[in-house]
Amino acid sequence: MPPQPFDQAGVKEDMMAVATLERDAELMLRVREGDTHSFGLLLERHRVPVIHFLCRMVQNQPVAEELAQEVFLRVYRSRANYEPTAKFTTWLFRIASHLALNWIRDKRHERGQESLDAEVQEGMSRQVQDRGMSAEQSLVRQSKFEEIRRAIDGLPEKQRAAVLMHKYDEMEYSQIASVLECSESAVKSLLFRAYESLRARLAHMA
Amino acid sequence: MLDHKMTCPLQTDNTDILLDYCSRSLDPDRRAMFERHMVHCAECRDTASAQSEIWMAMDAFEAEPVSADFDQKLYARIDRLEHVPVWDKFWAPVRSYLQGQPAWKPVLSVATASAALAVVFFVRTDVMAPQLMPAIDVQEVVEAEKALEDLDMLGQLESESPQSEKETI
Ligand SMILES: [Zn+2]
Numbered sequence: 001m002p003p004q005p006f007d008q009a010g011v012k013e014d015m016m017a018v019a020t021l022e023r024d025a026e027l028m029l030r031v032r033e034g035d036t037h038s039f040g041l042l043l044e045r046h047r048v049p050v051i052h053f054l055c056r057m058v059q060n061q062p063v064a065e066e067l068a069q070e071v072f073l074r075v076y077r078s079r080a081n082y083e084p085t086a087k088f089t090t091w092l093f094r095i096a097s098h099l100a101l102n103w104i105r106d107k108r109h110e111r112g113q114e115s116l117d118a119e120v121q122e123g124m125s126r127q128v129q130d131r132g133m134s135a136e137q138s139l140v141r142q143s144k145f146e147e148i149r150r151a152i153d154g155l156p157e158k159q160r161a162a163v164l165m166h167k168y169d170e171m172e173y174s175q176i177a178s179v180l181e182c183s184e185s186a187v188k189s190l191l192f193r194a195y196e197s198l199r200a201r202l203a204h205m206a
Numbered sequence: 207m208l209d210h211k212m213t214c215p216l217q218t219d220n221t222d223i224l225l226d227y228c229s230r231s232l233d234p235d236r237r238a239m240f241e242r243h244m245v246h247c248a249e250c251r252d253t254a255s256a257q258s259e260i261w262m263a264m265d266a267f268e269a270e271p272v273s274a275d276f277d278q279k280l281y282a283r284i285d286r287l288e289h290v291p292v293w294d295k296f297w298a299p300v301r302s303y304l305q306g307q308p309a310w311k312p313v314l315s316v317a318t319a320s321a322a323l324a325v326v327f328f329v330r331t332d333v334m335a336p337q338l339m340p341a342i343d344v345q346e347v348v349e350a351e352k353a354l355e356d357l358d359m360l361g362q363l364e365s366e367s368p369q370s371e372k373e374t375i
């Protein structure tokens with residue numbers, strides 16, 4: 001077998017990823033020691049991905065922000081006993097997933113799927129805004145957004161969580177598995193089935 | 207090794223090859239091999255084409271910008287949390303334990319209410335200055351319990367074996 005070319009860019013990316021991981025753990029350890037500035041830095045790094053994940057999960061911006069508040073509050077509350085043995089983002093997304101899955105199940109139980117969908121639409125109505133586009137472009141964008149939103153909303157909750165972490169957070173299969181508390185092979189199969197459903201639901205868009 | 211004679215990924219458990227190919231995260235060697243496979247596998251070719259379309263279409267599902275006062279709200283909640291009365295911090299683990307015991311549940315509400323009344327009574331008899339003893343807030347007790355649950359979650363991550371099949375999805 002010929003020698004493999006040295007993947008300099010790949011190594012650089014890996015080193016940056018390791019640095020990011022160590023930085024998160026280091027910041028959290030400082031938070032444990034009472035450094036609130038480090039908590040602010042962690043919040044700055046992870047606020048947007050967590051809120052966006054929750055927003056796509058529950059499909060309601062105010063609810064997503066409320067759940068995200070709870071996620072960061074829980075991280076802060078747990079600081080005294082934090083040990084950097086697990087990936088910080090895995091822990092963060094595990095808390096976020098638990099909260100989102102519970103919220104979806106509770107809402108469905110309380111109000112039934114029909115009214116949940118109505119609430120979702122209301123919560124996401126500000127989502128599609130005109131950003132300097134023509135009326136026609138805006139309409140096309142809005143319709144595309146709505147199609148994708150509905151297709152993702154139609155996935156079983158766990159498939160939805162896996163797809164969102166895979167697509168929008170670019171997480172590795174192993175990390176998604178850790179977040180969702182299942183094996184890597186289960187995640188691969190879960191994702192394939194989820195995308196299969198999306199392909200079927202959105203076939204007319206292709 | 208994956209080559210043009212390989213078993214089709216769609217017929218095996220290697221469907222991640224197809225997903226990685228469409229998300230452009232497949233390494234160059236495997237990418238080239240999968241492309242060779244697709245030349246004579248119509249099923250993979252069609253699935254990859256549809257998956258690539260979906261992958262790109264999903265970019266339209268943009269998330270909204272975060273509210274400007276998000277941090278402010280969070281810090282206000284943290285500030286309230288920092289001022290949880292010492293009594294609440296003591297009571298939370300006890301309550302958490304008792305909640306795990308089904309037979310105690312009916313008694314628990316009565317006990318909580320009685321204990322709260324007792325504290326209010328003692329506080330009112332000048333044990334502490336009123337400004338140092340905020341009203342008992344059940345929410346604060348619940349929040350202290352949640353912290354314990356979250357640490358359990360971190361603990362589970364530590365002990366977890368990535369290959370273990372904990373759950374059927
Ligand atoms: Zn094939």
